[in-house]
Amino acid sequence: MHTTMQAKLVAGAIVAMSLAADAADTVAGPCDSNEHRQFDFWMGDWNVYTPGGKLAGVNSISREYGGCVLHERYSTERGYAGESLNAYDAGRKVWHQTWVDTDGTLLLLEGGLRRENMVLEGQVVGPKGEVTKHRITWTPNADGTVRQHWETSEKQGAWTTAFDGTYKRK
Template identity: 70%
Template structure:
């Protein structure tokens, strides 16, 4: 009997993000809650984020075995569509992509999820205008509910 299609270690590389989370900013303020579940026979991680203050969004995350790359599609209440790709780097999941604003301005995005020894996860979202320097767009610590 063949192994399930999404049962490889590469498919499980982002499983550290699964769970029900409170997300706090570096100063300790609650930024929102996040729920990441495994769906479609373990082939998809489905994220649902909510600030409780009118902003929410969700993502679908999957490992593309043919290209050996992780892919995330993020959508939210502001109309943002963010497509990210990447993979594990030194134990962290690093996904990158870009958006083009209504003003035709290009913004690069790099999001890094790092599992911590206490079971929490740090999400560091950096962005850059064009080819400019990276700046922190969001820095969150995920702690289990």
């Protein structure tokens, strides 16, 4: 009888732990909102191609820090590399990106979803005080690719393409 009681207690404990685990799975985390998932179309391992079809580089974007950050790691065969941290700021209702690279660039961008496109903008002040504005637009395409169109604008105000790439999943 003692063994039967122990078996019932163990079985009860297993059921209780299972229910607690199920309940934990349904509790929303701090970064589980729809807004935090707006940039998920960019996640994955990619080959990035120029408009002419040449491989520009490879990129890996993963969700980290409890799902609150998209971490990008980009590199080329020429030795250029960079990475960004991307996060949704729920208080200000804006997406933020911090980009750093092997050229010493620090680029801070902010923005958000415009229709289906993620559009982030910022500016860099050069060593002589010159200001360059940056606007990067990521567009998810119906075929599963993503277009990244990076534009810059200097004092004159006209936007020019700095980079135009198509992300294709590896």
